[in-house]
Amino acid sequence: MIPHVFITGATGYVGGDFLHVLMMAHPEWKISALVRDSEKATKLISEYPTIRIVAGDLDSASLIEEEVKNVDIVFQIADCDHTGVARAIAKGAAHHTADRPCWVIHASGTASFIFEDMREKTCGIQRTKEYNDWDGLDELLNLPDDACHRDVEKIIIAAGQMDAERIKTAIVSPPTVYGPGRGVIKQTSIQAYFLARDVLKRKKGIIYGEGNNVWSQVHVQDLSDLFLLLGEAAAAGGGNATWGNEGYYLSEMGSYAWGDVSRAIAQVACEKGYIPTAEVTNLDDGELMGENLGYGQLMWGSNSRGTSIRARRLLEWTPTRPTLLEEIPGIVDGEAQSLGIAPLEVPTVLCEA
Incomplete structure (x- = not known):
């Protein structure tokens, strides 16, 4: 049928x-x-x-x-x-x-x-x-x-x-x-894409809290x-x-720390000439929960960790595509194009980690 x-x-x-x-x-x-x-x-x-x-x-x-x-x-x-x-x-x-x-x-x-982070208003800390x-x-x-x-x-x-x-x-x-x-x-997502977009708008890298919080x-x-x-x-x-x-x-294929994503976005954006330096700035609570970044704690400051066993064991689901960190260059380029941002003239030394 x-x-x-x-x-x-x-x-x-x-x-x-x-x-x-x-x-x-x-x-x-x-x-x-x-x-x-x-x-x-x-x-x-x-x-x-x-x-x-x-x-x-x-x-x-x-x-x-x-x-x-x-x-x-x-x-x-x-x-x-x-x-x-x-x-x-x-x-x-x-x-x-x-x-x-x-x-x-x-x-x-x-x-x-993420309910524990939301209840306790924590940002950037790692939960196990x-x-x-x-x-x-x-x-x-x-x-x-x-x-x-x-x-x-x-x-x-x-x-x-x-x-x-x-x-x-x-x-x-x-x-x-x-x-x-x-x-x-629609071909793009939200979390890492919105973060890259905000970095490009601010012309500087940003990180939430310690950046040790982990998502799958x-x-x-x-x-x-x-x-x-x-x-x-x-x-x-x-x-x-x-x-x-x-x-x-x-449904997961591993995990990452948001601090690593924040630093990777800044590094890639600098190397591509979109921002002047690869340094990242820590946002305080006011900026984190401000008008433009009201979802910051939820999307970039919280922890959400899970392991997918059922799909792998029962359905032989085998994720094989690139990781989020591997996709960062394409994400940065895509958001820059969407914003109409052209590369700056940036000395390479400023992009060294």
């Missing part, structure tokens, strides 16, 4: 890259995409003529419920903090039967791990706590209510618990996502491979994947 698929976030960074992979791997699948912008919808159809556009947004609850009711697999790769779309998906999935279950694959994020999705599964399913994304995850988890025969759920929780996207509309990382193209593996498992009736209470997948 050819599966019917409904996807949200198809014009975004992660969702767009995944749609590219899905269309290349399974052009025979029947795919519908929720798109609110008619211009973006036209671009999507131009690239993928067989796709069916569902005109609406994440607040179109009745529309989403109806779509989910009539498909086999749902990929929710849009706003992971939108409770309305999660509830609509859960309601639509409840219409399914045991002989034709609904497979719901929801994209969350490991900002859910590391989550995993194998023997640490119960901890992931029961994160505190003040954790980021937790309210939406609870809706997805509850839907899978309501009737495990009719509703099969999986949560994919990526950490820092980076790398060139292959989607039609995943290249967007490796992440898309994981979504595809889960989709293929769903189309095969579950495959080797686990679902419901065992359907929580971290």
Whole structure:
């Protein structure tokens, strides 16, 4: 049977890259995409003529419920903090039967791990706590209510618990996502890209606190491979994947310290002539939480560490793309081009580490 698929976030960074992979791997699948912008919808159809556009947004609850009711697999790769779309998906999935279950694959994020830093207002310190999705599964399913994304995850988890025969759920929780996207509309991410952009605007390197805080990382193209593996498992009736209470997948390919990223951005920006020196300046609390850097503590000052065991062990997911540090030159060039910044005349000695 050819599966019917409904996807949200198809014009975004992660969702767009995944749609590219899905269309290349399974052009025979029947795919519908929720798109609110008619211009973006036209671009999507131009690239993928067989796709069916569902005109609406994440607040179109009745529309989403109806779509989910009539498909086999749902990929929710849009706003992971939108409770309305999660509830609509859960309601639509409840219409399914045991002989034709609904497979719901929801994209969350490991900002859910930063609650200790947010509670204590710490920035740049290293925390050793590391989550995993194998023997640490119960901890992931029961994160505190003040954790980021937790309210939406609870809706997805509850839907899978309501009737495990009719509703099969999986949560994919990526950490820092980076790398060139292959989607039609958006090809860049946020965390490291916004930091590079701010460095270029300030004309100097910046670091948050001690810079010892650690995040896990995943290249967007490796992440898309994981979504595809889960989709293929769903189309095969579950495959080797686990679902419901065992359907929580971290997705990482190692970790990095934000201080190393900050210094690498400054070094590369200097060597390329965008800023006059590779030195980095430590931001104080006022600058960190100021108007222009309100998300600084969340994105660049916190810790989010997790180990992906489940996808590797069950699905043979093997991330192979470059690390975040290896992608820094391309990120700096891309942000400079976006800002229209031309190289400065910089003596090479100033860029020595």
